[in-house]
Amino acid sequence: MTPRRWLITGCSAGLGRVLAEAVLDRGDQAVVTARDPRSLEDLVAAHPGTCRAVTLDVTREGDAAAAISVAEQEFGGLDVLVNNAGQGMVGAIEEGSPEEYRPLFETNVFGVIETTRAALPALRKAGGGRIVMMSSGAGIAGSAGSGYYNATKFAVEGLSEALAQEVSPFGIATIIVEPGPFRTEFLGRSMRMAAAEMPEYAGISAGGRRRYRAEHDGRQPGDPRKAIDVLLRAVDAEHPPLHLPLGAGVYAAARRKFAGFLQTMDEWEPLASRTAFDDA
Structure with missing residues (x-):
């Protein structure tokens, strides 16, 4: 397979770091990014010809364009955005x-x-490629105590489904990755806690989410390297999946949600579908 040219955001730790290591180890080229690229110096040292480390704060105007320019100048283009x-x-x-x-x-x-x-102009110029959106199992089903995070990932899901339809005519496939709990630093340094801790929520599920973080940080069941192996297979597939849940727990949660959704539809459709004007 021809080596792919990657740009990956958030490579200092977690799944982004494991993915960066995996694509470089298999001979691909990658622009790896972090707010502080000094955390990526070991990747560059281990792969001096195929790795470039770039400062990228996704909230800062111009950083993304500069990183994509590095991919085009150093590697001749871009095939995969993560x-x-x-x-x-x-x-x-x-x-x-x-x-x-x-x-x-x-x-x-x-x-x-x-x-x-x-990134889209570079991907279109390359004649195709992949856009990998790291969503979450929290983008499939909401849970008390995670509402704000759920809201951001639900937004990523809707954005990505629309994007997939827009870019498929250019040969670009979109993959929405929905990981469950994997043993990374996500529950640690990547997780902020609401400063207000109201006693009204302490004994119910929203309070339980706070305890979950303390009790499960570093003890998550998922192996990040196995997750990345599956992700790479999806990227390399001729017809990648639009949705890629990762972890048995995510599949179970999704099936529970979909079963409940279908049950509600069956119960209410006879009444709720009759909402058109009588002459329509």
Whole structure:
């Protein structure tokens, strides 16, 4: 297979770091990015001919375009964009403040939009490629205590489904990756907690989400390298999946949601579908 040319956001840790290592180890070329590229110096040292480290803060205007220019200048183009940079937030909806949740949307939603917009001309110029959107199982089903994070990932899902239809005529495939809990630093440094901790929510599921972080950080069941192996197979597939849940727990949660959704549709469709004008 011809080596691919990648740009990956959020490579300092987590799935982004494991993905960067995997694509470089298999002989692909990659522009790896982080807010502080010094965290990526070992990748460049290990792969001096195929790796370039670039500063990229997805919330800062111009950073994405500059990183894509490096891919074009150093490697002659871009084949795969991975929108991986992101952060989480725990707290009930009532507990969150604008100072806490607006930056979450800036990174997880608007940063993804601007990075994708900047990359599309290069992907179209290459005559095809892949756009990998790192969503989450939290983008499939909402859960108490994660509402703001759910909202950002639901936005990524809708954006990506529309994008897939827009770019498929150019030979560009979109893959929405929906990981469950994998053993990365996500529950640690990538997760912010709502400063307000209201006693009204402490004994119910929103409060339980706070305890989940403390109890499961570093103990998640998912193996990041196995997740990346599946992701690479999807990227390399002739017909990649639009949705790629990762982890047995995500599949179980999705099936529960879809089963409930279908049951509600069956119950209410006879009444709720009869909403057109009588002469329509």
